[in-house]
């Protein structure tokens with residue numbers, strides 16, 4: 312699905328510069344990384360400023376109305392600045408929406424469409440095929456250069472499946488991305504292996520419905536290091552857990568076999584962390600939402616915590632779903648109190664074009680949605696504060712994400728920011744650390760032991776007491792310089 316208008320800009324041998332805007336969720340981020348990897352392989356340069364760019368690629372999100380607006384605005388800005396824009400990603404599956412606002416975009420592709428994006432790039436900015444000036448000889452599509460990552464070197468998202476077999480009434484992802492297509496376990500594991508060899512120390516498993524990983528390919532086996540591994544979440548988690556890095560599970564629905572994954576957490580094989588999007592607690596609302604794995608949520612959470620008391624549970628919820636009554640909203644608050652979820656995010660419901668939930672009666676007025684969101688956040692903050700306070704006085708493992716340059720200190724490099732096993736990057740809390748006795752010895756991506764001295768609603772504060780070196784089972788690549 313490509314729409315074509317603009318002619319090629321040039322055919323010379325100069326380095327072509329491409330601007331890149333990546334919007335949306337971690338799944339979209341992985342697509343962006345694939346496109347950027349291919350761009351770099353073919354010798355294009357990626358620039359962060361519109362002024363320098365010959366063409367801009369916008370990887371869009373089409374999940375909820377504000378995301379659609381953000382995507383359309385980003386396309387508009389890029390068009391104003393360069394006049395040449397390639398649109399890809401979720402919103403690209405609905406070209407009519409894009410063309411209605413921006414008829415002059417140069418090309419539109421859907422998500423997971425690296426080849427289509429590259430075809431559009433080649434048309435607008437023909438690659439340098441001169442063997443004397445090309446950055447990489449050959450320009451063939453099967454070259455596998457060092458992978459471009461948008462995340463820092465020490466953590467990475469690993470997509471295990473694309474698409475979704477559910478029909479949640481508020482969501483159009485299955486319409487945009489199609490039914491679930493899982494990757495073979497061997498392919499996922501070799502990708503993890505390469506990432507770890509290159510310095511990744513935390514792997515975050517993502518897909519639309521991670522619990523359903525492998526169902527579509529009947530859990531078929533594939534080769535990893537001369538063994539046959541089934542495409543099943545439990546097997547994948549066990550194998551990843553043997554590589555010696557942090558493994559974090561996202562978008563896990565509460566299916567029965569998740570108990571086995573939680574057992575691996577209790578054994579210390581993978582992080583005791585589950586990102587479980589529950590969306591609501593009222594059985595009637597969950598039914599209207601057509602949520603997978605809904606029902607008996609509290610029992611499930613209690614069972615998981617009995618198996619693994621260290622478990623951190625993150626979840627997301629929608630407030631103000633059509634027809635949500637005050638008592639059903641109260642049911643949600645009661646559930647929060649009872650479940651004591653560690654981390655929660657919440658959105659107010661908004662119509663998504665083409666979503667079935669738009670036709671449900673009983674739209675909740677905006678001011679009621681906002682008032683419920685505020686009450687929800689008040690309860691969740693109180694719970695988060697209390698749960699983090701329980702960590703004060705304990706010694707925990709922390710992965711170091713960055714140096715804390717906001718704090719002036721006489722000893723450079725002694726203020727650090729990291730995360731515990733209970734904190735996913737970007738969405739959960741952080742740990743602010745003082746490392747007085749370790750000046751200059753701790754690097755980004757290192758793991759340390761820290762004693763927690765204080766806490767607030769979302770974050771922890773403490774002091775490094777020891778280094779805790781990684782012991783991966785993957786041979787490390789040498790340092791090649793460059794990227």
Ligand code: SF4
Pocket residue numbers: 475476477478479482483484485519520603
């Ligand atoms: S599980 Fe539901 S919300 Fe998630 S992608 Fe599938 S249909 Fe959408």
